[in-house]
Amino acid sequence: MPTTHRFLEACRRRPVDRLPVWMMRQAGRYQPSYRAVRQQVGFLELCRSPELIAQVTCAPIDEFGFDAAILFSDILVHLPAIGLDLTFEKGEKGKGDGGPRISNPVRTRADVDALKVPVPSRDLKYVLDGIRAIKAGLAGRVPLIGFVGGPFTVASYVVEGGSQGFNRLKTMLYAAPEAAHALFEKLTQAAIVQIEEQIAAGAHAAQVFESWLGELDREDLERFSFPYLTRIAEAVKKTGVPSIFFATGMSGHLERLAGLGFDVVSVDWRIPIDEARRRAPGVAIQGNLDSTVLLGPTQAGVDKALGVCRAAGPAPGYIFNLGHGIQVGTPPENVKAVVDAVHAFRWK
Secondary structure: OOOOHEEEEEEEHOOOOOOOOOOOOOOOOOOOHHHHHHOOOOOOHHOOHOOOHHHHHHHHHHHHHHOOOOOOOOOOOOOOHHOOOEEOOOOOOOOOOOOEEOOOOOOHHEEEEEEEOOOHHOOOOOHHHHHHHHHHHHHOOEEEEEEEEEEHHHHHHHHHOEEOOOOOHHHHHHOOOHHHHHHHHHHHHHHHHHHHHHHHHHHEEEEEEEOOOOOOOOOHHHHHHHHHHHHHHHHHHHOOOEEEOOOOOOOOHHHHHHHOOOOOOOOOOOHHHHHHHHHHHOOOOEEEEEEEHHHHHHHHHHHHHHHHHHHHOOOOOEEEEEEOOOOOOHHOOOOOOHHHHHHOOOOO
8 A cells, every 4th residue: 555645644744635534433234234244243353353353444435435444352351361251242233332341440559550561462462463454355455454442531431340330540630649650650551552463463553542632631641541542652753653642621732732743633523623723733633423413314414524624724734534433323314425525525
């Protein structure tokens, strides 16, 4: 695949022939092809099959013409390798995959000390083999994005025992800060080794999903998050591939996010895209259509998407995406219509 693909060029804030577009959760339950696979296998079984990883990762490229593929996996797949018992509950029919459950959550410093840093070539070989299979399936058509979960977001599941909120983790920050730092250190090391190995296996870019970081105030961000994220950004930079940072509820910290060392900052729908570009001129910006719009009439989604494109402006360094992932129940024809509209958009 040429290294000058429009998605990679936009990540580096270089001119492109047309706006690149991909969407978070572009492989998922809104697709009939994905649902057909999931009728046969459980979620973790899917995540651990290189052949199925490749199949579901490539399907959105074939079906919708996105400008980048993103590895189909989960930010928690490495938890068994670090010593935690992970399962996914079966979701309600038609409402997506069930939430994660960890039967031995981390609650004490001793729990933290017992965690291991994974060895991806041994513990997550299926992910790396999946990347190689994806590259074969893509055949150079578009770049592949690898990803990991950010330390705070992964810690929220690890400490709470699943999708249970943030109270235990945030209490740990104040009641046992040494344990919290030790946990973030372990999870940062785990994130770095995973993303380095994903890139070595063939990923062309790397996204860090720190989805729940908006739970913290600035003081706690500076103390418990930003130093660790900076280290992840530095590790990716050494590989030479573009890095993307994503979080929600972080519009008030945009200037600081732009200084963490990532090449691209992906913003949610809570901030106008033109404001995001003004406030973070030193990085590329990705986003930020509200995914809920795609549940409505097709033309409404197209109109909103084109409004985002116009607001982003003609300066290099913009990637069209959603402000969060595609939602279950989104009509596939709405996704295709938005992709086609963004591809057809031109600055006069």
